[in-house]
Amino acid sequence: MAYNPYDNVLATVEKAAKILGYTPEEYEAVKYPERELSVSVPVRMDDGSVRVFQGYRVQHSTVRGPAKGGIRYHQNVNKDEVKALAAWMTFKCAVADIPYGGGKGGVVVDPTKLSVAELQRLTRRFTAMIAPIIGPDRDIPAPDVGTNADVMGWIMDTYSMLNGHSTPAVVTGKPIQLGGSQGRGEATGRGVMLNALYICEKMGVDIHNATIAVQGMGNVGSVSARLLYEEGAKVVAVSDVSGGIYKAEGLDIPAICQYLSTRGNLLSGYTEDGITRISNEEVLESDVTVLIPAALENQINEQNADRIRAKIIVEGANGPTTIEADDILDKKGIVLVPDILANSGGVVVSYFEWVQNLQALEWEEKEVNEKLRRNMDKAFNSVYDIAKQKGVTLRTGAYLIALKRVVESMHFRGIWP
Numbered sequence: 001m002a003y004n005p006y007d008n009v010l011a012t013v014e015k016a017a018k019i020l021g022y023t024p025e026e027y028e029a030v031k032y033p034e035r036e037l038s039v040s041v042p043v044r045m046d047d048g049s050v051r052v053f054q055g056y057r058v059q060h061s062t063v064r065g066p067a068k069g070g071i072r073y074h075q076n077v078n079k080d081e082v083k084a085l086a087a088w089m090t091f092k093c094a095v096a097d098i099p100y101g102g103g104k105g106g107v108v109v110d111p112t113k114l115s116v117a118e119l120q121r122l123t124r125r126f127t128a129m130i131a132p133i134i135g136p137d138r139d140i141p142a143p144d145v146g147t148n149a150d151v152m153g154w155i156m157d158t159y160s161m162l163n164g165h166s167t168p169a170v171v172t173g174k175p176i177q178l179g180g181s182q183g184r185g186e187a188t189g190r191g192v193m194l195n196a197l198y199i200c201e202k203m204g205v206d207i208h209n210a211t212i213a214v215q216g217m218g219n220v221g222s223v224s225a226r227l228l229y230e231e232g233a234k235v236v237a238v239s240d241v242s243g244g245i246y247k248a249e250g251l252d253i254p255a256i257c258q259y260l261s262t263r264g265n266l267l268s269g270y271t272e273d274g275i276t277r278i279s280n281e282e283v284l285e286s287d288v289t290v291l292i293p294a295a296l297e298n299q300i301n302e303q304n305a306d307r308i309r310a311k312i313i314v315e316g317a318n319g320p321t322t323i324e325a326d327d328i329l330d331k332k333g334i335v336l337v338p339d340i341l342a343n344s345g346g347v348v349v350s351y352f353e354w355v356q357n358l359q360a361l362e363w364e365e366k367e368v369n370e371k372l373r374r375n376m377d378k379a380f381n382s383v384y385d386i387a388k389q390k391g392v393t394l395r396t397g398a399y400l401i402a403l404k405r406v407v408e409s410m411h412f413r414g415i416w417p
């Protein structure tokens, strides 16, 4: 059967609901996205031709607050993927205990094949087409795969122009100059790093003796790699869409990040003494202390889970591990810090950005990072404790906390009318 990430979400929810002892009526509504919007986005290309791109914005839940979640530009975007990503946002915001529901958007496009001007026109038209359902108190987009601060800036400007006044709180992950928060660009990777440190400490692993592999050296992967490198860990394997590199003595992560920071640069063009070129599969299956999948969904699945040799997995990406793989990893004794906890640093600092925008405040980076650390610390420990107490995996532990918060909010709101 073809892999459908939304089935993964439903299976995880069912598992948690059973442990929590919920009747089907109590959580039935969580299984469906509240609102799904499909749009066809016409774009004038640089050569004068017109192309129409398919786009989506899905609001999975607004029970705990406005929908919140990124916008993905990728050629494989589809509605089920966006639905799953939106649902993961609901549970992620609930684990982090921030007052948001979950949403996600996407456009079926390979952004590397468009010029910057074409990307801008696509973004502005897509924003106009989803404008009826987004807004600071409705649904607040942010960056995801294939989008960045520049794209968020165009969204902010387009929405503000349509609104007739500047509306920075409509989107997070903006350039600092437009009301972006200090620390937001690094926040997801910083959260991944913190979760890796916490789990290593719980398992008695000294980070200075730990080896790390990172799949996907994009925003999340490269910051996670750099911050763990700065903590003294040895990052031995990394990859991106062009393949992977390995060096037993540890890679020069700052040099790699510097190289990748130029638009269009891929790891396949990077050189360093003593590196071996390896495949993406080999990165995932490398013999390391901590594996960080930070690319896309469905990377660790039934086919390769048995070959994973890492002791710990910290999910930088959303949904990198299938539910079948989860069981295999668990039986092998591999400890996994789940996406909705491990990569929640991004949405937590997005929340800080929104709060600053609404109050016209600017916090210093130190303050942002300290608040993020406190939030992550609390979220990690609450998940770790409940998982221990119930004898379940950290993923199930995270869903026990998240689902309970969502269901309790639904209970108090009731069903209108």
Ligand code: NAD
Binding pocket: 143, 144, 145, 146, 147, 188, 215, 216, 217, 218, 219, 220, 221, 239, 240, 241, 242, 280, 294, 295, 296, 297, 316, 317, 318, 319, 343, 344, 346, 347
């Ligand atoms: P990005 O576009 O910056 O980076 C994605 C990286 O993955 C790129 O380096 C790309 O080359 C690589 N990649 C793509 N396909 C690959 C493959 N088959 N094998 C290896 N590498 C591959 O995206 P990002 O923002 O870093 O997001 C990565 C993941 O983290 C996604 O699952 C996203 O949903 C999740 N996430 C992102 C944020 C955020 O703040 N950006 C927050 C939470 C979760």
